Amino acid sequence: MTNTILPPPKPHADTEVDSLTGWMSHLVELRERLVKSALAVLVVFLVLLYWRNDIFTMFSKPMIDSLPEGARMISTEVTSNFFVPLKFVLWVSFVLALPVVLHQVWAFVAPGLYQHEKRLVIPIIASSYVLFLIGSTFAYLFVFPTVFKFMAALTPLGVEMATDIDNYLGFGLTMFLAFGLTFEVPVVVIVLVRLGIVTLPQLRSARPYVIVGAFIVAAVVTPPDVASQLLLAVPLVLLYEVGLFFARWVTPKEASTGLSVE
Template identity: 60%
Template sequence: MNEQPLLAHLIELRTRLVRAAAGLLIVFLALFHWSGDIYHLLAKPLLDVLPSGSNMIATDVTAPFFVPVKVTMLVAFLISLPNTLYQIWAFVAPGLYAHEKRLILPLVVSSVVLFFTGMAFAYFLVFPVVFGFMSSVTPQGVAMMTDIDKYLSFVLGMFVAFGVTFEVPIVVILLTRMGIVTVEKLRAGRPYVIVGAFVVAAVVTPPDVLSQIMLALPLWLLYEFGIIMAIFFGRQPKRETA
């Protein structure tokens, strides 16, 4: 591995951050015109279960403008995420060994795919169940009219929860390759992981059993999948020179 002075590292870090920010800005500007349509697409799972004639509301004067812009920024971040992750890996790559560098591409690709899969799982499967449940338990005489800003905060939390959950196999593989844990320890910790999965689900999901199971079960299964992958890819090879 080649050692570089601190100033060179700082200049390289600045360059990578600028490139990541530029990618995000370009995508955001390209999508800005369709901000309203993008928010409507995000709100569709809730709008589909609202009673006939009901709508979402905006309690803040600036919310009708800024909330769709926030959603568009989120979408731009997701679209530019591969570029952002590449810039991060390109910065740390010079400090890695040769066998570690070979993991960069599959690690970045699998991380992005798994995070997107977690978000898609929440949007297409969890949201209809959660919002349908909320609509069904709304007391008679109460109009279900959700504020658009609070709705955005809710779905962002759910997206992050499910996106991070689907990253579990990556975390397991990294921990085993770094020698922090072994496959045997991962197997021994299975009961604690199962309990922890339901605790996490109870904290981040609405108070209905079905939605909690829809988070806890994938978390456990992905942990098991991570153990299987760690058996094949988690072994740390001998050190090589870069």
């Protein structure tokens, strides 16, 4: 009999197959999570679609109230009357469905987290969402009326103040994002201290830079008037102080960084 010499087995073949299978399962799960998130936004959008004009009217009320008597907003594009309210309703739908979207993100990443990381992530996500809503509400109730009345007062004699609804939508969404993210500052400060990236004394010593940076950000993001810049810069500085206040009770992650709160 002739002895047949078999080739040696590939030592990493099974490992590579398992790795590929693992990646594919993650991609499939990611696709399912994205589909569920998109469906949540779509359901809210379809519910609000019928009231799109009423919702946009509520959104534009601060501007309309600041216009001179008899003046109205204008639409310079043929399709703006239809698409602008639609875009805003889509934005509102995403914000309202954001808890479902964040839940899908959490369900995807949670299996790879340690137990202490899970206890940290849930309060961060919940507080971030609530603070974003508070920041957007602050912009709508206080910033919008102040800015629009200030701009109306500066309108030259003989010039009619009439804002295009598409430009107003861009301005409003920018302000919502700016103030919504500004109100996230306490969460950012607490997370930085908790992860040991910076220490509380380092954050306190950075106050002068934060104040200067707040006014620079306000000058870039807001319209070129003092009122709106102050309405963004002052809360930004105050919220930084709020973050420092609550960070005093946060224990930094000393094991991995070696940093500690003095």
